[in-house]
Amino acid sequence: MAKVSPGEFVNQVRTEGSKIVWPTGRETIMTAVMVVIMTSLLGIFFFGIDTFFGAIVQWLLGFAAGQA
Template identity: 85%
Template structure:
């Protein structure tokens, strides 16, 4: 592998940094809104699943204890 000098390395980094395409403010806001919506939906879904299985476990435990 060829060695690069520090100045050549800095030049390469600057060249690559110029290729970066940053999202617009609107794109950032839309992405943030989608993340909030999806995490909320997943939170509600897993809460429902947890509640459902918790009720099943409680029912099975009540059957096992003879109540």
Template identity: 90%
Template sequence: MAKVSPGEFVNQVRTEASKIVWPTGRETIMTGVMVVIMTTMLGLFFFGIDTFFGAIVQWLLSLAAGRA
């Protein structure tokens, strides 16, 4: 790896930092809203799946307990 002087390193960092394209405030808010919506939908989905399988397990356990 080539050795670079501290001054050259700072210049390279500034050059690379100037290439960064930051999102606008509107883009940031829209992305945040989409994250909240998607996590809510996934939470409800997994809650439903968990409830469904929990009911099946309870039914199977009650079925097994009734025959024991």
């Protein structure tokens, strides 16, 4: 790797930074809203699955305790 001076490094960083295409404010807000919606849906889904399997385990434990 070639060594460059600190000034040249800063110039290269500025050049690369100018190539970045930043999202618009609307795109950022829409993406954030979609993330909130999807995480909420997944949270509800996994809560339902956890509740369902918890009920099954409780039923099996109660069934096993009754058989002893």
